[in-house]
Amino acid sequence: MQPDMQRLGDARIFIDRMAYADLESWHAAAARLRKSNPLPLVEVEGYVPFRAVTLHAHVAEVERNHTLFWNTRDSVLLPRAQIEQSRALGMDIKTLIHMDGAEHRGYRQVTNDWFKPANLRQQLGARLPELARRFVDRMLQQGGECDFARDIALYYPLHVIMSILGVPETDEPRLLELTQKIFGGEDPDVGGIQGDDPVQTIMAALQDMAMYFFGITADRRANPKSDIASTIANGTIDGQPLGDLETAGYYAIVATAGHDTTASSLAGGLEELIRHPDQLRALKEDPSRIPRAVDEIIRWVTPVRHFMRQAQGDYRLGDVQLRAGDWLLLSYLSANRDEAVFENPFRFDVGRRNADEHLAFGIGVHFCLGAHLARMELEAFFRELLPRLDHVELAGKPESMATTFVGGPKRLPIRFRLRPAA
Numbered sequence: 001m002q003p004d005m006q007r008l009g010d011a012r013i014f015i016d017r018m019a020y021a022d023l024e025s026w027h028a029a030a031a032r033l034r035k036s037n038p039l040p041l042v043e044v045e046g047y048v049p050f051r052a053v054t055l056h057a058h059v060a061e062v063e064r065n066h067t068l069f070w071n072t073r074d075s076v077l078l079p080r081a082q083i084e085q086s087r088a089l090g091m092d093i094k095t096l097i098h099m100d101g102a103e104h105r106g107y108r109q110v111t112n113d114w115f116k117p118a119n120l121r122q123q124l125g126a127r128l129p130e131l132a133r134r135f136v137d138r139m140l141q142q143g144g145e146c147d148f149a150r151d152i153a154l155y156y157p158l159h160v161i162m163s164i165l166g167v168p169e170t171d172e173p174r175l176l177e178l179t180q181k182i183f184g185g186e187d188p189d190v191g192g193i194q195g196d197d198p199v200q201t202i203m204a205a206l207q208d209m210a211m212y213f214f215g216i217t218a219d220r221r222a223n224p225k226s227d228i229a230s231t232i233a234n235g236t237i238d239g240q241p242l243g244d245l246e247t248a249g250y251y252a253i254v255a256t257a258g259h260d261t262t263a264s265s266l267a268g269g270l271e272e273l274i275r276h277p278d279q280l281r282a283l284k285e286d287p288s289r290i291p292r293a294v295d296e297i298i299r300w301v302t303p304v305r306h307f308m309r310q311a312q313g314d315y316r317l318g319d320v321q322l323r324a325g326d327w328l329l330l331s332y333l334s335a336n337r338d339e340a341v342f343e344n345p346f347r348f349d350v351g352r353r354n355a356d357e358h359l360a361f362g363i364g365v366h367f368c369l370g371a372h373l374a375r376m377e378l379e380a381f382f383r384e385l386l387p388r389l390d391h392v393e394l395a396g397k398p399e400s401m402a403t404t405f406v407g408g409p410k411r412l413p414i415r416f417r418l419r420p421a422a
């Protein structure tokens with residue numbers, strides 16, 4: 001470990017990707033910080049100095065105050081050298097999470113209605129249970145043992161997202177590889193990074209993705225349908241069509257944000273149900289509990305570990321006086337175990353009354369565009385899986401992704417007995 005990481009003590013958990021691979025220790029350190037030093041200053045060579053925001057109330061306060069705390073182009077914590085390199089190459093893609101103010105409002109309004117519950121029900125209401133059945137059947141075909149994270153969880157949300165983006169199934173493996181390079185980039189086991197130049201790998205993947213979606217844009221401009229691809233391709237801001245790069249960026253954010261996040265929740269959710277057979281039984285006995293359980297699962301996993309904000313003026317947050325230009329890391333993972341909001345936060349409880357107060361989807365103007373879709377996907381999967389699942393247990397040690405950004409289980413070996421669909 002670098003000496004300045006060691007000096008940081010508990011606060012190193014926000015910057016050391018390996019800390020996220022050992023979640024028990026990570027959470028123990030975050031719990032100590034919430035008690036004794038809830039806004040630690042994290043200064044490590046090669047990164048901008050920042051305060052980590054560990055309390056639920058503080059994360060919500062910062063996010064709601066979006067005129068003072070901006071996402072900026074640097075809304076994800078990255079080494080300075082990596083940011084500079086991508087700027088120099090002119091390849092830093094700009095999407096919703098890199099925008100603020102009127103620009104963000106205009107851009108978001110293009111797809112906001114498409115992701116609302118009523119439209120999602122119309123577009124996907126009948127299709128989702130069918131897709132869930134297909135992927136539970138795929139589990140059945142694995143013959144009683146599989147790595148649920150890699151064999152199943154990864155593909156189901158990918159298929160949902162790609163089908164709403166109009167990507168043919170035969171192209172999905174290519175898009176999967178690209179989203180993993182973009183999001184799982186820090187963990188070589190997941191991103192498949194070649195050599196030691198993550199910027200090149202991520203940038204090349206983004207460029208490939210942009211090229212791929214140019215074709216889809218052209219098609220939907222010529223033949224508009226009711227899918228999200230057509231909404232993006234024909235979207236306008238102040239009466240003007242989106243530029244080609246902005247259009248590609250929109251596809252990229254929907255494709256990447258909607259995939260690994262939901263896959264991690266699915267695998268993390270099943271892992272916890274296996275570890276808590278009483279909870280699994282409760283859901284099997286009464287499937288009407290599944291929607292609340294889905295929120296508890298998302299709280300528990302919190303696959304988006306952080307986003308950054310930059311103060312645009314002075315502000316007092318808790319006991320800390322912030323100055324214009326200061327950086328904050330919003331730790332959703334810590335906020336969702338905050339004892340002040342969640343009773344017994346380290347208890348996985350599918351009946352938790354206030355599970356939906358979690359901040360795993362953020363809050364405020366950047367609140368996750370796909371939150372409802374993610375919930376629908378998880379609910380459909382568990383509604384299909386649970387009545388057919390006669391037995392399930394761990395068949396090896398689960399492993400977590402070593403990444404500071406979007407992560408969850410990277411391996412979940414399980415043994416199971418599953419019934420064919422009725």
Ligand code: HEM
Pocket residue numbers: 063096097098108253254255257258259261262265298302303304307332359360361362363364365366367368369370371373374
């Ligand atoms: C369990 C699954 C998911 C989790 C935990 C998650 C989490 C998040 C978080 C934390 C943010 C930032 C919120 C903020 O800054 O306040 C976000 C933004 C976003 N998410 Fe999700 N997400 C999930 C699934 C999805 C899905 C399925 C989509 C599909 C389209 C999606 C699309 C987006 C987009 C486009 C944004 C940017 C919104 C904006 O900046 O205005 N997400 N998500």
